[in-house]
Every structure is written in structure tokens, then in C-alpha cells.
Amino acid sequence: MSFRTRTAPLAAAIALISLLGACSKGPGSVADTQGVEKVNAYIACFNAVEQPIHEGFQQYIGWMQDPEAGPTGNEKKVRGPGTVLSHRVDACNAPMVAALAMTPAEPALDPAASNYQKTFVDLYALIEQADRYYSREDYLRDDHAGMRSQHAPLMKAYMAFFDAGTALDAALEKREDERRAEQLKEIEASEGRSMAYYQIKILGDGKQLTQLLNTEAPDLAVARTQLTAFQALLQQAQDDKVGKGDAMWGHLERAADTLARDAGRRIERVESKKPYTRSEQMLIESGGRINNPQGSAEALLVSYNDLVDMSNRLAQSSGAR
Known part of the structure; x- marks a missing residue:
């Protein structure tokens, strides 16, 4: 065992x-x-x-x-x-x-x-x-x-x-x-493709992207394709003026942008085969939410959890209206 x-x-x-x-x-x-x-x-x-x-x-x-x-x-x-x-x-x-x-x-x-x-x-x-x-x-x-x-x-x-x-x-x-x-x-x-539609779609596609990159050796070709699709989804939501003037939607949008950024960093780090320094490894092992090394699976997971948090807050605020 x-x-x-x-x-x-x-x-x-x-x-x-x-x-x-x-x-x-x-x-x-x-x-x-x-x-x-x-x-x-x-x-x-x-x-x-x-x-x-x-x-x-x-x-x-x-x-x-x-x-x-x-x-x-x-x-x-x-x-x-x-x-x-x-x-x-x-x-x-x-x-x-x-x-x-x-x-x-x-x-x-x-x-x-x-x-x-x-x-x-x-x-x-x-x-x-x-x-x-x-x-x-x-x-x-x-x-x-x-x-x-x-x-x-x-x-x-x-x-x-x-x-x-x-x-x-x-x-x-x-x-x-x-x-x-x-x-x-x-x-x-x-x-139609309302705010509720995009909220669910962004969260689901963000989860799939995070899952794909949450391994030691992700399939980079598939990851790039999914990241491109995720970025296109976020752009389409902007073009459709989804959530315009809604502060909580703005928070979710920024969290999704951060997830896209950190997914890109993760792909770049895996592709470059850049090893973690001893101090970076210690940060990862500490299990904290902040200061995780750029391009690490841990940093990406934090970004995904932030997106989940913003989505739940948006759902709660929408339900209270």
C-alpha cells in the first residue's frame, strides 16, 4: 500500500x-x-x-x-x-x-x-x-x-x-x-443567453479548465483549446453587455478574467518545464491561499474557488431581489 x-x-x-x-x-x-x-x-x-x-x-x-x-x-x-x-x-x-x-x-x-x-x-x-x-x-x-x-x-x-x-x-x-x-x-x-445562462456557463467551463490543468502533466494542446474557448465565452458575454451596471456581475467577471490569466500562466509554466524553487515549494506545501507560485496548480485552484465564491454571491443577491 x-x-x-x-x-x-x-x-x-x-x-x-x-x-x-x-x-x-x-x-x-x-x-x-x-x-x-x-x-x-x-x-x-x-x-x-x-x-x-x-x-x-x-x-x-x-x-x-x-x-x-x-x-x-x-x-x-x-x-x-x-x-x-x-x-x-x-x-x-x-x-x-x-x-x-x-x-x-x-x-x-x-x-x-x-x-x-x-x-x-x-x-x-x-x-x-x-x-x-x-x-x-x-x-x-x-x-x-x-x-x-x-x-x-x-x-x-x-x-x-x-x-x-x-x-x-x-x-x-x-x-x-x-x-x-x-x-x-x-x-x-x-x-435566451441571459445573465443566468452566462453565469452557469462560465462557472462550468471554468471548472473544466481548472480540472484539466490540476494535474502534474496536463494535455497542453487540449488546455490551450479550452482556454481559447473560455476567453471567447468571456468576450461574448462582454459583447452581449451581460450584467451591465450590476456590481456583483462585475465581480464575477473579474474573477473569471483572473482564472483565464492563471490558466495561461499554468500552461506556460508546464510548457517551459520550469521547476519550483525551494521557497516556492514551501509555499505550496503550506497550503495557503495567497502567494502561491505563478503557474502552479494551487494558484489556479485559488482563482477557481474565487470564481465559485463570486458566483454564489451573485446567485444570493439575485435571489434577494
Whole structure:
């Protein structure tokens, strides 16, 4: 089993599905509303714990010479996996249980969500136990026996959770893409290429571009084609005077422009095969949102998340009008 460095996946879950209701015209059915609530609960859980769990995992294995073999007891610096803020943990408990019971069922999504919730609960019980052990420095009083005995079950639970996260991520991606395609058809048929149409289209195409470039060796030819299409989409929205005079649309437009810029930088960096300096690598490993190296997948992901944030704000402001 490999315990290589892992990063949280770029998920459909990053983009909260507020768009499902906010951009639709007319009242929806009870089933539609519950369907949105169900998926939003799955997304809220995923968004709440996925990244902190990955970060805690890196913290835990970072001081071990061989994470697969586990701690030896001879390490100079040791760290537990750390805990997750309680309100994030809560998002994967009662709300998830309630969402799983909602009807109608989602056969392509519910099993993945159920397994994700179960593996998180199982993993987090071990994380809390390990964190208390390391925080109390109990290893200094038991000849490091607890370090060794806890390691294998903890790592097995981590791997189960990561696999469940990958499966839920894929299921959410598929559902979001299908729903987005349906929305675009509905909106274009009823009101043409309106602001709502461009909002959904820009967010979806921006996500696809980010996904393509969020790997170590992206297909640059495909990436250039998608970037050109994304730039053309943004230009068409400007030519159509979409959102003219709307301050929130202006924020979304600027976020989309930044995403296009950072996608171009990512393509250029991969093409030039420019290695990261030691200081750039440290910035990436810190997991922060700011000062990520130009052309890095991390910088592009920050730009995409900013676009998502602006889109959600625009949806909320539109719904309040």
C-alpha cells in the first residue's frame, strides 16, 4: 500500500449548488427542493472535512521516514493528525443522516455519500484518539508503544476515507455536469443567453479548465483549446453587455478574467518545464491561499474557488431581489 503525498481533489462539491434553485424560474416541486437540499447536505459535508482531513494526514505522516512502516519511536519531532473544527465535523453527522433519508432517492449518489459519511465517522474517532495521545505526550511514558499500535488502524481508516472521497467527488461531478447541461438548455429556451445562462456557463467551463490543468502533466494542446474557448465565452458575454451596471456581475467577471490569466500562466509554466524553487515549494506545501507560485496548480485552484465564491454571491443577491 502506498502512502504517497495526497491532495484533496478538485470537486464538484467546491461549487455549492445554490445555482440549482437561484437561477431557475418559477416554483419548483417539493421533490426538486428536497433533491437540492439532499445534494447541498452532501456537498456541505464534503467541503467541511475533506481539506482539513488531507492536511491533518500530511501533518501526521510528515515526520515519519517511512509512513508505510510507521513511527519507530526514534523520531525527534512527532505530531498527531490534529482535529477538525467542531462545526465542520457536525456537517457530516446529523445533516448527512437526514439528507440520506430524504426522498426521492439518488441511486447514483446516495451510496457514495453514505459510504463517505461512514468512513469519516470511523476515521475521526481514531483521529481524536490519536490527537489526544500525541497532545498529552503519552508516548514519552509508554516507550512509544501507542504510536506503533495506533498507526496501522489509523492509516487503514485514512485510505478508506480517501477512496470514499474520490468516489463521492466523481458522483457529485457527474450530477452537477448533468444538471448544468439541463439548466443551460432550459434557460436558453425560456430567456435566451441571459445573465443566468452566462453565469452557469462560465462557472462550468471554468471548472473544466481548472480540472484539466490540476494535474502534474496536463494535455497542453487540449488546455490551450479550452482556454481559447473560455476567453471567447468571456468576450461574448462582454459583447452581449451581460450584467451591465450590476456590481456583483462585475465581480464575477473579474474573477473569471483572473482564472483565464492563471490558466495561461499554468500552461506556460508546464510548457517551459520550469521547476519550483525551494521557497516556492514551501509555499505550496503550506497550503495557503495567497502567494502561491505563478503557474502552479494551487494558484489556479485559488482563482477557481474565487470564481465559485463570486458566483454564489451573485446567485444570493439575485435571489434577494
